[in-house]
Amino acid sequence: MNTPKVFNADVRGFDCGDEAAAWLTNAVNDGVVEGGTRLLYHGNLTRDRKAREPAYYSFSQYKASDKVLYADTCAFMLTSETSLADLNSRLERPITLDWFRSNIVVRGVKEPYDEDDYAFVRIGDVVFRRLKPCDRCVFTNVDPEVGKKCEDGEPINTLKKYRHVDGPEKLQRTWAQKPVFGVHLGIDACGKVCVGDKVEVARASCNPRWKYL
Known part of the structure; x- marks a missing residue:
């Protein structure tokens, strides 16, 4: 060895x-x-290493129990097929969720970007807690099939045009350059998840404590 x-x-x-x-x-x-x-x-x-909060803002949902191995700010990232479909409707060349590298993908969501409002998510036996929206950098412009950056700056350039998520002014300035797609999650209850499991959510908009990031 x-x-x-x-x-x-x-x-x-x-x-x-x-x-x-x-x-x-x-x-x-x-x-x-x-x-x-x-x-x-x-x-x-x-x-286990403690998940690292971003330097540009202190997100109150982080806990000392949020651990990672080789990741940075979180161990879990959720996106939805509905959000991708909305983005693809704005792009000249459609992309896949592989471009966003999420490890949890939700199907059957009625509204695009519904995940912006998730405070807690239960899948199978596992309960996840929202840490922060997932702001996107230039690596999102790398085509995962060929490993090369797209010269047209997509999909970041398109996301910058309309993904203006509500939040404090400091975050608005950050997200103007690094638009949000998906949500980072910590874990509150461990267990087993399987492909096809029902997804249950508790909404941030229904609890004043979660209204602001």
């Missing part, structure tokens, strides 16, 4: 070796090996 390598003060993992690194470097970098890419496996080595 390889000696674990430390990648920063909080993140540890087992380096999976040169053979795996060579394959991954070739796949990710399209044959360009300069710099190189390593494959890291956490195994039983890493300890």
Whole structure:
């Protein structure tokens, strides 16, 4: 077994070796090996890290119990097929939810961006808590099929035109450049989820404590 390598003060993992690194470097970098890419496996080595709040605003929904391994601000991100359909109706070239890298996708939502109003989400045995809306950066413009950035700046340029989510002035300034699509979630009750599970939500608009971020 390889000696674990430390990648920063909080993140540890087992380096999976040169053979795996060579394959991954070739796949990710399209044959360009300069710099190189390593494959890291956490195994039983890493300890949970506290999810990191964004530097630009303090979101009160974060708790010390919100843990991540190799993620940054959260472990879970939810989007809906209905929101994607609305976005695609505005784009010249439709995209898939792969461009947004969500790990929870909800089907059957009546209104696009309904997830903006989710305070809590229950799927199967698991209860999720909203941490913050998911603001999008230029990496959303990378086509996941080919790994290259789209020269037309889409879908970010289109999202900037209409995704003006309500919030404090400071957030409005941030979201003008990094529009919101999807919602970041923490977890309050662990359990099992399955594809096709019913999704139940508690709405922020129904509770004054959740009205503002």
